Amino acid sequence: MNKNLTHWSNYWKDGNLTSLPQDFLENYDGEIEKFWNNTFSKVPVNGQVLDLCTGNGAIALLAVAYSENNEANLKVTAVDAAKVKIANLSIKHAHLNDYFQKINLISDCRVEEIQLASNSFDIITSQYGIEYCDWELSAKQVARLLKPDGQLVFISHANSTDIMTYMIQEQNEYNAIKEAGLFTALARYFDKNSSYKEMNRALKKTQKVLIKIYQQNKSILLKGLLDFLHYIVSVDKKVFLANENKVLSFYHQHLFAFARLEDVIGVSLKIKHSPNWYLAFEKSGLKLEDSGEVLQSGVHKAGIYYKFLKPSKT
Ligand SMILES: C[S@@+](CC[C@H](N)C(=O)[O-])C[C@H]1O[C@@H](n2cnc3c(N)ncnc32)[C@H](O)[C@@H]1O
Incomplete structure (x- = not known):
């Protein structure tokens, strides 16, 4: 895996919103958006959300949009190891500025090195992200950062898409x-x-x-x-x-x-060769509750979702 993230910093600097600009003109939509809206609907209305490997904040932005449209008051933090800033987003998506301002975006920060307080998030999310990290170290971080009964929900790359x-x-x-x-x-x-x-x-x-x-x-x-x-x-x-x-x-x-x-x-090949990679999260004390495919336009496999719970007594 390429540890130098200049290639991502450069990509986000151009104001791209997702890592698949050929498939999504703006943010993730269709089944992926529905998946996340459904996920956010189960978070307490004043919940704390943390999006990992956020890039230009696509999933964080979906959380803010969900919150605004559903009279919730989600507090959204987003982290990426590349250099990312809200100002980059305004380049191509100025109309979303009010939403961007609501995200606490932490740039230049590896998941493995996050310093945020323990037991502080109701939900931790990631899309095409957490699989890029050191699995064991990031699993430990997630288990530390989640509140008891908090959830880790992520969509990883799927093979053969x-x-x-x-x-x-x-x-x-x-x-x-x-x-x-x-x-x-x-x-x-x-x-x-x-x-x-x-x-x-x-x-x-x-x-x-x-x-x-x-x-x-x-x-x-x-x-x-x-x-x-x-x-x-x-x-x-x-x-x-x-x-x-x-x-x-x-x-x-x-x-x-x-x-x-x-x-x-x-990263996709790494997952393919270690199909049980996600068990790192169970080893850190989380409990796998659900997993399955996420489709795009009804046919294409967009990724595999995983839902973990941090049991209140570990
Ligand atoms: C494929 S992109 C996905 C970005 C975004 N979630 C999306 O779906 O558009 C993967 C992101 O993971 C970030 N990343 C890779 N390793 C990381 C790490 N150890 N900690 C935090 N971010 C990392 C990269 O900088 C990149 O922005």
Whole structure:
């Protein structure tokens, strides 16, 4: 698992609300939203909610929306190890500003290192999140942070989802792009280990390799990269230098997208190889009450949900 979270910080900085922007224009909706609304309906009206690995606060935001729409008074805290801030959210979702302001968002904080008071939350939630943490340490934290009779409810990645199949395809394309030398050529140039001329020559070689791959796999990702490569290698040096920042940002965007894919796929495979991973929460004293699939649009497996209870006497 990738411990350096720059790839997530960078993603949240762009104002994305969920980790699946291709599937959800705004926040999680449909069955996932229903699942969370149903979950929040069972929390005491003045309940304390903690969302772990919150990213830009998608589930925290659903908790606030539920509270506002149902005359509840949930107090919502959200934690992520990446750098996240409310201001990032306003970039693409200014109309949700009032809701964002109600979230106590704690950035740059690993679940394993949360310092919040023990026995203080009625419910701890997570979506595509807690499986990214150290399972034993985060299970101990959850057991410590929950009030007696409090609940841990999370949705983890499911294996064999359509999302995963798509991601693995994209990962293969990124691997081919990496092998063709694109990232190395740009990294060497931007780290000042190669001249403009050397970079240009290396990129022309990369371009040839990628054109061949594109002839067999006409993917959107390869097309976008080839268009960009064509631009970089064909403009003259002056124009390139004037646009160097744009090239750097394009390079970073792809590098981080690749790292996020590796992270998501890595975690999903880790779960696949340890199907009983969730028992770490039972070992920490919680009791598994329910588990099952969460669908999206009635057919796609969006994830697996787990509901644990912290018994009042452990
Ligand atoms: C796939 S994203 C999910 C974000 C959000 N829950 C969502 O559904 O949109 C996983 C998140 O887990 C965070 N993360 C990974 N390891 C973590 C840890 N040990 N403690 C806290 N957050 C972590 C990452 O920074 C990233 O934002």
